Amino acid sequence: MIHFILLISRHGKIRCSKYFSTYSNKEREKLQKEIKGLTIGRNSKLCNFLEYKEMILVAKRYASLYFVLGQDKEENELISLEVLQFFVEILDKYFKNVCELDIIFNFHKAYYLLDEMLVAGHIIETSKKQILRVIANQDEIMEDALVETETRSS
């Protein structure tokens, strides 16, 4: 299974961190620090798979963000790379040509999209259309609520 996903900026800022396994706050900090060291600045000609403790890290850089995924040793690395690719494509479709800024200001949307894609560390939906439909639905409800409060206050 997938244990965590991290989105790290070029300068080492964590833009998004989702943990599917239990890690204490201290463990998370240590993990993030070590992974930053391992992935940032890694030559893109090297392979995307690194061994880290008893896991394998799958790291890929998209523009200015490093997408890092931590998986069990038994998992198929190439398919995890697909998972990352899928995530990026969904973000791209949702934000219409996504860039790092979108994720900085709308981090909660990134989390919601991730939630539709992966639950308990497993991929459960492989259709982009489906996921985007669900999120669009959620957005609508939130919009309605917003309109409601505005009409009430006005």
Add this chain to the structure above:
Amino acid sequence: MSKSATDVIKGLRKGKIDRTAFLTTVYSEIREEVKSPDLATKTNAIRKLFILALEGYDMEWASFHILEVMSSQKFSQKHSGLLAASQCFKPNSDILFLATNFFRRELVANNTIDTCIAINTLACIVNADMSKELLNDCVTLLNASKPILRKKVCVLFYKLFLQYPDGLVICFERLAEKLRDESPGVVMGTVNTIYELSRLNPAFVLFTAQALYEILNTTTNNFVLIKLIKLFVELAKVEPRLLKKLSGPFIRILTSNPAKSVEFEVIRAICAVFPESEDMLRIILQKLPGFLDSHDPNCKFYIVKYLGLVVLHKLIQINRDYAEEYRIFIMEALQSKDVTIRLRALELIKITTTNKSLIETIKNLLIEVEKPINAGIKEELISTCLYLLSLNQYELVEDFKWMFEVLLQIVNFKTSIHEAQLSSIMLDVVLRVEELREEACELSLNALEIFDTLKSEKCEALTALLFIIGEFSNYFSEGNLIKALSLVTKPRWELLNFHESVYNALSSCVFKIFIRAKEDGVFKACVKKLEENSVQIEHMESQERSLLYLNILTTSDKEKLNFVLKPFLPIHPSAQSLIFPPDALQQNFIVNDDELFTTKSDGTLEYHYYREEDFGDIQMTDQEKKAAKLKIKEKQMQDPYYIKPKKGKKKKGKKSKKLEGKVEEIKETAEVVKEEEIKKPEAPKKYSVNRAEPLIPS
């Protein structure tokens, strides 16, 4: 007007402000805001807190407020609350006691979206108690009308089972039914959960094999396919009959599916499940060139992984020579820029080296050790070398002189981890290979010339070299013998403060050289060296040994010492059983048996020199018994191996009667002494260190 989350983000991105000060201000604002009874303000505060948590601030103190926000009726607030909860709550958090009811309400609510987002969060934070409470509601959800709910719940079950294993027995069958669900997402979720369970207990999920097999043959989703392939590998471990059914689908998938990830998975599965099959091997080997020629570094990673699997399982069984083709590739992989690939290549080298390719392989490995780029994997490179050299008792080595030179070369790399193994290999190979000894001596002698550079923590290498020189000095020519002697008698040995074992080896070496040599001058040099050793070296054991050797040398006849010339030879472990024990080692040999004496009523000890059972059923008169006693005692006196009982207050039986009176005297004096001791205070012990006297009397 309080800041919104967006304001905080913008504030952080402004170039000129002091981040820490800004964050501290925001943090204190949040602490105030979050106490507000108005849910909108609370939610805002929680959203800002989330941003701060990404910067490293702690969120746990706000757990209760997060729970309140989660329980809001408004979707946007609930959503934000659940997001914060999934990030901040942990299975061991106390807040979860209160959260259970909330989740139960959400799970049974009629609102699909609310239930969905609740499940999302639940998957991250569920603990054993919650699992138990919510299990039934989750089972009900398995039959929900919306597929998205069923899909999420299927995957949630894995977490529930992990926390509450008893639940597994209750509801697994209901979960397994979902394999035949019409929605592919639900099937995917179920397959995922069953796969994770099969890793823990494959026999338990075996009954689902039929349904899984159908999915294997019908699905087009690569994610599902990969999970299924892995699942079947786990199941095949407990049900060998599955193997027949699997070969068809595996071959079909391997030849038809274009995705490299699936190809790799099938190959891995075949290697795990069908290690013997020739057909499979042929198909796999067809696929390899596709990977070999690829420029994608990920493919390189996979090829070394592939080869590791393929070669490991099959080629070794057939013949190591098959691996010849891939040797060039493996050597290239060893020079790859990626350290992960280099390490994998080392593993492959261990498997694929033959005796023909050994020399070149070792040569390449040693070149790699010297490159600065390999500083991190130096240990692994050297251990690979040693592994190959000593594999199957040196099966791969044809030229032992070359091997010894390689070992000496490795000594110069000074890796402390390998030194013990290295020196044991050196000694072993010199002992076993008779033809090597002459050259080994000479090489060791040359290596020892720079002995000061060979100092390390335990100096095993130095000890080994000294042993070789000493033990096989009969192979030295006269000139070399003198050279060896001059080397070991240099005063520099004492000055450099080596480990104790070096000095022990040094003394034995000097001793053995003397035995071989024929000149008087040698004798004097050896004696002088041993004398020096016994005085100048700090370690007591080394001093003791030097003195011992010195005494042997100066007092014994040289002819009698020729036993030292007998070579050390390796002995087969079963050899001991071929030697019969001598007569002295009798069966019923009593060694220091405490039952040999008893305490009589007046406190004195009586020694028995026999045991009643030794006499068996023989009826004897007292006279005869006494005679028998005396006889046995006599025998024991003359027996050199009999350990006499402790010299207690009583002496041996014969004299016991005469000493009885004396024993009483001794007892009295002992009592007197005791009393005196009680009166006087204890005097402190004094140790006198005699530094003036030389240890060897002149």
